[in-house]
Amino acid sequence: MVIKVLGPGCTKCHETEKIVREVVAEASSNASVEKVSDFQEIAKLGVFSTPAVVVDGVVKCVGKVPSKNDVKSWITA
């Protein structure tokens, strides 16, 4: 599983990445977590605003910091 946290790098993006990494660790998941700041790559995914989270190529949330429960549901689905 590949999880991408999209954003230019600011408080909410860092918070999102932190939450994602925490949930992955707590779930003992093998998922890789990658931070994407490149505008072109973000735009290609159809993301309107950041932070955004993509799991295995599927955009899961846009423009907000997800809750831990949200992230858990995405990686255990």
Place this chain on the structure above:
Amino acid sequence: MSGSCCGDKKEVMILACSGGSNVGQLTNQAAVELTREGFGKMFCLAGIGGGLKGFIQSAQDTPQVIVLDGCQVGCAKAILDREGIALKSYVVVTDLGIDKVKDRQLSRDEDALARVKLAGKAAAAWSDDATQSSCCGG
């Protein structure tokens, strides 16, 4: 994509039908100018219409979406309905008293454009008030 990430300002998404008529192109021009003015940011209705998941998720997750349709055919509305995206701020250009004409010149009409932009802003304001205030004194 929106440039601001961590500000408190809620981003307003603007979707225009951009259809093949004078009124369709009025929606497009209004979306361009509202974006330039900083009122919101135009986004890709075509991406949503094409079923591209990221675009659909963006529209679903954006609290304030203004939809501009040129006429009663309602193509933008139909796209959002199909994807289960709630229509909160909706403007139909022909409902503003602007006729859909067969003039292929698509000449710019400043008065009509101003009316469409104003209607878009009013629809957004109304939708914002409706979600924030309670109705029955609760």
